[in-house]
Amino acid sequence: MKVEKNSDVMPPISGSSTLSSKLDRLVQTGELFEQVDKETVRCYACGHYCLIKKGKRGICQIRFNHNGELKVPWGYVAALHNDPTEKKPFYHVFPGSSTMTFGMLGCDLHCPYCQNWDISQALRDSRAGYTPKEISPEQIVALAKQSHSRCIASSYNEPLITSEWAKAIFQLAKREGFTCLYVSNGNVTREVLEYLQQHVDGFNIDLKTMQDKNYRKLGAVLERILEGIRMTFQMGFWLEIVTLIVPGFNDSETEIREIARFIKSISPTIPWHVTAFHPDYKMTSPPPTPPRTIIRAAEIGYEEGLRYVYGGNLPGGVRQFENTYCPGCHKPVIERVGYRILRNVLHEGGFCPYCEMKIDGLLD
Template sequence: MVTLAERLDEMTRPGELYEKLEDGAVRCYACAHRCLIKPGRRGICQVRFNADGELRVPWGYVAALQVDPIEKKPFSHVLPGADALTFGMLGCDFHCSYCQNWLTSQTLRDPQAGIDPDYILRITPEKLVEYALRNGAQAVVSSYNEPLITSEWAVDVFRLAKLRGLLCAYVSNGNATPEVLDYLRPYVDAYKVDLKTMQDRQYRKLGGVLQHVLDTIRRAHDMGFWVEVVTLVVPGFNDSPEELWEAARFLASVSPDIPWHVTAFHPDYKMTDPPPTSARTLLQAAEIGQEAGLHFVYAGNLPGRVGSLEDTRCPQCGETVVARRGYIVTDYRLTAEGNCPRCGTHIPGIWHTDPQQVRLHGWGYPRPVR
């Protein structure tokens, strides 16, 4: 019987995000770990490996593929109400103890993780883009696993998607390098980063380094990606007012226009002791973000329980320009130029050029592609 590792290794191609070193070793720079990989060995992600001095990288398959609202990513300033074709592969360069996608992200690392090799769908970039268009999607998003470690595949998909007028986005842990951001910039419009904690000690428990993520947020913004940031607020892990203030101040120092999503935790994977995040905690976190000077702060995962913090409001006059409940857009009032209809203030983001075509409803739940 073919193992999952054997099946994955079949679905690879030569990488582009690496350099060759002496004695057949390679240095991968798809993520900030910059793994030194000797022949026959794998990187931290387990899915990029050295075969006789050549870095092999994932290509030509998906382990998850579905159409769902772009609000679920979450993006609140990117084509509200649009559907996105979201695809994912396997593997991750982090090992977060509360990962909701651990069965796919921790493949080949955790013996409890992984999926049946026959579940993996071999597919081409052309077919993925065809699915997106057939299902009425306006965006194609790489998510579910960490997209940085499968960037060569994503770029091949996005290159075709952009030719067909689709927006392209990453949902990432932000453990990037300058090289991979340069590689992605011609193809990726929007980049969502998880800012998990402001404590480097806690980040290292998850497999990362705080400064690498902070550098990614600043660099991606400066390079012109549309950046939104999510902090999953975990009781006892990163929910102190002091830490939330530190995160909010950092984001405001990059740009007060970066949307900050503070979202509710629920027990999962190896982190089952903390209780679910309360609406009160999210409201307090959002208030901190606003007081720190951020113009757009959202509270997520608790639809209907966080007041107006699901909506986009004009920072100048307070007008609600996009109203939401969960993943559903209930009202869209921005002009074709992305301006507030009341005072004319421009709201930063990637907006619909024809507001009359905005769908004022959402699926709310993923649906399979057709």
């Protein structure tokens, strides 16, 4: 997860049972499930495909079976902020634009280094949780218009598990001309992608490791994430991948190269962001990722044939790896420091001004 605390995050609420009773009122009947029998449902909003009996909750804790129907989060945000689109990170979606970003509570994974754990681990960890602020889709879209956002994104917590709410917002947003985005862990299903196909333009997916044993520690299965990434690309969503490089977890040259090769095997046009870890939540012993590791990871990405590789979370500290280079003539076409665009020389439609090659992405 990728958000810094800011003033638009709602105040903390203590005690998961207080929060749970509040959230259980902010629901409606879901759409991403099938009735298995009178009392049992199967949710397919994420790759866990939870079988949920009457009165029970799914793994994410926020979708639950009430009298044989799946109830899903509705009508609130736990965080809402107009961020640079680069911060999501999307570097190939209207560079320099801003994105109205909303998040609810909960996640289907439990990464010990989550930077948004107080939002994502609500209902799992009694220290986590924010007061939900009730809001309508119309109000979110109106705020995006007032803020001159170009895009609207579901992020901060895992968007897949609150997809019905995102769809309600994005349906309105698309009519107003917004580009709609998901910042996800990639634990997708074919059903959720088909559900979102008309409403979501782009995904940013975390590819956290190539080791199944490590993915299982976070609550996911490697092959499902890899298949989810393939499916997302093949179904035509704009896709960018991010890998948080954590010392001792996924920072070996072999693993970094394996990730780059996997992305290339889908398409060299997929931008890859290698970002620096800082100690957070339950993972406090590894040191912050040194800039040289991020620079080396970015070099490996280019060596393996990816067209666009970026170093992140170290503004000004990763040499040239914050810039976009034309894959045709290798000249810089967008120069950045952190989320700030210093220079963008792309021609209308995203064409390189030097060799006229089209740069990949949602640029026009």
